[in-house]
Amino acid sequence: MYSLDPAIFASQLIQCPSITPTEGGALDLLQSTLENLGFVCTRYPFEEVDNLYARLGTIAPNFCYAGHTDVVPIGNRDDWDHDPFGGVIDDGILWGRGAADMKGGIAAFVSAIAALLNSGWTPNGSISFLITGDEEGPALNGTKKVLTAITEAGEIIDHCLVGEPTNPNTLGEMMKIGRRGSLNGIITVTGTQGHVAYPDLAGNPVPILLKILTALTTKQLDTGNDNFQASNLEVTSVDVNNPAHNIIPQSATAKFNIRFNTEHTGDDLLDWLEGELTIARREFKGIIAADLTVPGHPFLTVPCQFSDYLSAAIKDVTGLTPKLSTSGGTSDARFITHYAPVIEFGLIGKTIHQVNEHANVDDINNLCEIYQSLLRRYFSR
16 A cells, blocks of 8 residues: 655655746646545646646545645745755754645645555545645636636535644644635825925825825724634835935825725725725825725634534644634635635644744644544544
């Protein structure tokens, strides 16, 4: 039979330099490994992004593990203690880009299946993988399009586990049952450039932009609810690009992001923002333009038997009862929620996207055991 050491397999995946949208050999390695375990694999390339869907079995229920092999850039290479694509295991620590986010998680799940199959276990249903190369990028040619394609091909996912690193400090302390939505905004105010000594001959865009930002940042969107923390709007950039002291600039731009809970919809927030901009336009003779997009909407997977199975599996291995959380950023679970109940659980996220990203080998092994326990529970229902 085909067996895998989860940390070694994670190391091999890290050695594939798969910075978004480059495949880097990671999906090739994953596909060959899954095919050795009996999975039927299909690649779904969309533009410059490659994706993989693999399935073991043909009957329901279909338990899907979703994730990504693409990683963020490494930053300054000289700041790394080990080769970021070396997959070095040193004193019980796996070092490299993607160790925690999320090649370590993928390796743990694949190794869990290998261990179960080696024991003579067979799932009373199907296990599938939905792995993208576009999660860390625009997410336009990854999970969202694969879900459409496989659904058109007749695939049905009954439950999905996303292997994102959900634990803040200790393996087993947190799983994610939902996420807040995200709204991006760019506001550009264009006036008339002029000399600061003659403001009547110019139209200064800065004061009106600041007034708009004040209106946006002083509004309390909500106080949260039973499942979500309060929504928040954060200004991320204000740019005038004016090196001179004696020139009133022609334009000023601000960027902001709103992370919002289920007290709002994206359309509600867009209406509010447009209303504030309409008020500002009445007070300014120049142009006020806005680029507003909603890349992700909030979702919640109501606690159910699926979450109970995962909680029990986590407690089996770690002794901890995980918190059911909706905190943090967005993930591809925001697409999957429209097709099946989805929960996220993986490694510790303290070093993700940082120089010297790493994961504890014991955590990878324990995550593998958690995934085994979860699959046994799920398919014995």
